[in-house]
Amino acid sequence: PREFRIVVLPGDGIGPEVVGEAVKVLQAVSDASTEFKLNLETHDFGGCAIVKHGEPLIPTTFQACKEADAIILGAIGGPQWGVDAKVRPEPGFLKLRKALGLYANIRPANLASDALLEYTPLKPDRARGVNMIVIRELIGGAYFGPRKEQNVEPEPDSAWDTMVYSVSEVERITRVAAQIALAANPPLEIHSIDKANVLASSRLWRKVVTETLTKEYPQIKFDHHLVDAAAMFIVSQPKKLNGVILTENLFGDILSDQSSVIPGSLGLLPSASLPAPPSLPGPNFKPTPGLYEPIHGSAPDIAGQGIANPIGTILSAAMLLRYSLGLEKPAKAIEEAVRKVLDTTESGGHGLRTKDLGGSVTTKELGDKIVEVV
Amino acid sequence: PREFRIVVLPGDGIGPEVVGEAVKVLQAVSDASTEFKLNLETHDFGGCAIVKHGEPLIPTTFQACKEADAIILGAIGGPQWGVDAKVRPEPGFLKLRKALGLYANIRPANLASDALLEYTPLKPDRARGVNMIVIRELIGGAYFGPRKEQNVEPEPDSAWDTMVYSVSEVERITRVAAQIALAANPPLEIHSIDKANVLASSRLWRKVVTETLTKEYPQIKFDHHLVDAAAMFIVSQPKKLNGVILTENLFGDILSDQSSVIPGSLGLLPSASLPAPPSLPGPNFKPTPGLYEPIHGSAPDIAGQGIANPIGTILSAAMLLRYSLGLEKPAKAIEEAVRKVLDTTESGGHGLRTKDLGGSVTTKELGDKIVEVV
Numbered sequence: 001p002r003e004f005r006i007v008v009l010p011g012d013g014i015g016p017e018v019v020g021e022a023v024k025v026l027q028a029v030s031d032a033s034t035e036f037k038l039n040l041e042t043h044d045f046g047g048c049a050i051v052k053h054g055e056p057l058i059p060t061t062f063q064a065c066k067e068a069d070a071i072i073l074g075a076i077g078g079p080q081w082g083v084d085a086k087v088r089p090e091p092g093f094l095k096l097r098k099a100l101g102l103y104a105n106i107r108p109a110n111l112a113s114d115a116l117l118e119y120t121p122l123k124p125d126r127a128r129g130v131n132m133i134v135i136r137e138l139i140g141g142a143y144f145g146p147r148k149e150q151n152v153e154p155e156p157d158s159a160w161d162t163m164v165y166s167v168s169e170v171e172r173i174t175r176v177a178a179q180i181a182l183a184a185n186p187p188l189e190i191h192s193i194d195k196a197n198v199l200a201s202s203r204l205w206r207k208v209v210t211e212t213l214t215k216e217y218p219q220i221k222f223d224h225h226l227v228d229a230a231a232m233f234i235v236s237q238p239k240k241l242n243g244v245i246l247t248e249n250l251f252g253d254i255l256s257d258q259s260s261v262i263p264g265s266l267g268l269l270p271s272a273s274l275p276a277p278p279s280l281p282g283p284n285f286k287p288t289p290g291l292y293e294p295i296h297g298s299a300p301d302i303a304g305q306g307i308a309n310p311i312g313t314i315l316s317a318a319m320l321l322r323y324s325l326g327l328e329k330p331a332k333a334i335e336e337a338v339r340k341v342l343d344t345t346e347s348g349g350h351g352l353r354t355k356d357l358g359g360s361v362t363t364k365e366l367g368d369k370i371v372e373v374v
Numbered sequence: 375p376r377e378f379r380i381v382v383l384p385g386d387g388i389g390p391e392v393v394g395e396a397v398k399v400l401q402a403v404s405d406a407s408t409e410f411k412l413n414l415e416t417h418d419f420g421g422c423a424i425v426k427h428g429e430p431l432i433p434t435t436f437q438a439c440k441e442a443d444a445i446i447l448g449a450i451g452g453p454q455w456g457v458d459a460k461v462r463p464e465p466g467f468l469k470l471r472k473a474l475g476l477y478a479n480i481r482p483a484n485l486a487s488d489a490l491l492e493y494t495p496l497k498p499d500r501a502r503g504v505n506m507i508v509i510r511e512l513i514g515g516a517y518f519g520p521r522k523e524q525n526v527e528p529e530p531d532s533a534w535d536t537m538v539y540s541v542s543e544v545e546r547i548t549r550v551a552a553q554i555a556l557a558a559n560p561p562l563e564i565h566s567i568d569k570a571n572v573l574a575s576s577r578l579w580r581k582v583v584t585e586t587l588t589k590e591y592p593q594i595k596f597d598h599h600l601v602d603a604a605a606m607f608i609v610s611q612p613k614k615l616n617g618v619i620l621t622e623n624l625f626g627d628i629l630s631d632q633s634s635v636i637p638g639s640l641g642l643l644p645s646a647s648l649p650a651p652p653s654l655p656g657p658n659f660k661p662t663p664g665l666y667e668p669i670h671g672s673a674p675d676i677a678g679q680g681i682a683n684p685i686g687t688i689l690s691a692a693m694l695l696r697y698s699l700g701l702e703k704p705a706k707a708i709e710e711a712v713r714k715v716l717d718t719t720e721s722g723g724h725g726l727r728t729k730d731l732g733g734s735v736t737t738k739e740l741g742d743k744i745v746e747v748v
């Protein structure tokens with residue numbers, strides 16, 4: 001069988017709990033197959049690495065990530081690493097993203113099941129049918145531009161960050177959005193978000209997105225929205241933005257988190273971060289490494305209680321199989337199993353739900369059930 | 375009677391329509407008083423000034439704004455001035471804000487009446503009781519930092535903007551938030567929003583907010599949220615952010631627009647932009663000029679139809695009376711009149727509502743009714 005090296009980074013807070021369930025699912029899928037074998041290896045990363053080794057991204061973890069076919073991550077951070085702490089988990093994460101060239105962050109936000117309408121903050125008629133995929137540029141913009149901290153010359157009394165984009169950075173993320181749009185039939189519409197009425201970097205963004213899509217993907221429909229208007233639409237008329245939302249790093253951070261509450265629980269949503277446009281499974285599949293993680297954080301308030309929702313991480317494992325390994329069948333099987341479990345309404349309505357969705361099953365029970373159904 | 379000079383900038387799209395109603399209300403208040411007199415004068419600004427004079431902010435308008443006791447604005451912009459247009463309305467607006475030193479943008483977002491629960495996109499239990507006041511820094515950050523357009527040396531293939539804040543810029547906007555918090559009894563809580571886990575300018579922001587509030591306003595409770603988390607809360611649990619939301623220019627642009635959809639219609643919400651902390655009406659009132667405008671845009675799609683909701687502009691006129699002129703009584707009277715009109719449910723439920731709120735009264739009819747009730 002083909003062998004794949006999968007690096008597992010449990011991280012902090014509820015990270016180890018949710019990753020544990022995704023690992024069980026991946027292991028089950030691997031055990032059941034004669035065609036491929038997943039070799040899973042766990043490494044320290046984030047706050048736990050600071051505690052054990054003094055830094056968030058240690059060389060062995062870094063090396064393993066560089067060599068892996070794919071990485072699955074739980075979450076990093078916690079209250080002990082405030083923004084004033086000398087050593088913090090986030091810079092290690094930003095360094096990993098940058099070093100691996102993971103410029104394309106893919107975050108679907110859709111309602112997995114109408115049974116969840118009860119949990120969305122929106123009125124049901126606004127949330128039903130929401131189906132957005134946010135494509136966030138992940139290694140450019142204000143996150144990585146030149147910056148100056150306060151108390152540093154010149155001007156010790158001010159601090160700044162630079163939102164910077166080059167033409168080629170915008171071109172490549174636009175191509176990722178286009179590939180995702182073309183994976184659907186008919187192709188999804190692309191909504192590009194910027195603040196071109198004020199920012200120079202946004203004017204470049206808008207121009208390059210327009211040129212790239214017009215020249216290379218004439219079959220895809222697209223439009224542009226200002227980020228403030230988009231932030232309104234996502235709440236008031238989210239279906240207007242159904243399709244692919246394409247945006248830069250900082251706007252993507254904000255808008256993807258905002259979108260992620262519509263499906264009812266953060267705990268449900270997966271993400272992928274890739275160094276190239278995704279290749280779709282099939283005869284022409286080209287493997288690409290990638291990092292997969294749920295969109296929720298380390299949730300220190302519920303860590304250690306065994307009640308976190310593992311679905312976001314399990315669905316991230318499905319994305320891993322699809323985008324990094326080209327294994328569409330087990331990917332689909334996992335997604336189907338999750339949907340079935342979410343739709344299950346044993347004992348009066350809330351069969352297999354963790355606490356965030358009004359249920360009382362544990363992280364482990366839900367993981368076991370999904371393994372059983374897969 | 376004391377005389378005040380009020381500059382009226384109708385602007386573009388529905389601007390002239392909604393400003394027309396606010397002017398009627400201000401005129402009525404002035405006519406009814408023996409103590410003060412408002413001298414209203416109208417000037418060209420924005421897209422209409424480009425059409426007539428070739429530039430958005432002409433010298434006579436600029437001079438009048440500098441000398442005015444207060445300014446009331448409709449909205450600017452329209453589809454004919456895309457981001458590629460040679461001359462655009464926005465730079466004129468940014469120049470006016472900067473030249474007048476209007477660093478403090480105040481935007482309340484609250485549900486004016488439970489009768490509007492029908493129109494909020496959120497489930498009623500989430501929207502009922504929402505009461506946020508966004509304080510947005512308005513003349514700093516990425517809007518005004520050094521920038522480079524694409525096609526300009528060095529690096530003709532990239533473009534950048536600088537998010538920059540100085541200590542004194544953050545101090546003064548923090549004091550505005552504190553004054554607004556202290557106008558309530560007990561004082562409102564302050565929620566400061568930044569991205570301090572990534573951005574240098576946000577680390578300065580967080581530090582200065584903390585120091586200023588701790589030293590100068592020990593009686594005010596405050597906390598910090600990351601902008602991505604805040605964008606989630608505003609949708610999922612907006613009441614968690616009840617109180618004062620304090621943030622920098624770009625985050626404030628996004629979050630205030632996002633918050634503004636919760637009350638059911640953008641058409642309802644006013645704003646004030648001030649060059650100093652607001653002074654509250656009373657014996658110690660210190661007049662400060664300011665610019666007042668509804669938070670909605672020029673809405674070219676419904677311009678000229680007489681159906682725009684004038685309430686946001688009329689409530690902006692009330693803020694003008696309160697903050698710039700110290701006239702609390704007529705300010706309250708206008709707010710009361712608006713609430714009464716919104717609560718009115720003649721002929722089966724939708725008495726006096728414009729189209730955005732499911733009604734069919736015209737802009738003018740609603741303005742007339744408010745004048746009558748005031």
Ligand SMILES: CC(C)[C@H](C(=O)O)[C@@H](O)C(=O)O
Pocket residue numbers: 090093253571572602
């Ligand atoms: C942890 C943090 C640096 C990160 C980000 O802002 O990118 C997180 O919020 C995310 O969205 O993955």
Ligand SMILES: CC(C)[C@H](C(=O)O)[C@@H](O)C(=O)O
Pocket residue numbers: 197198228464467627
């Ligand atoms: C017109 C535009 C420059 C402006 C801004 O972004 O500040 C507007 O969106 C606002 O919020 O007042």
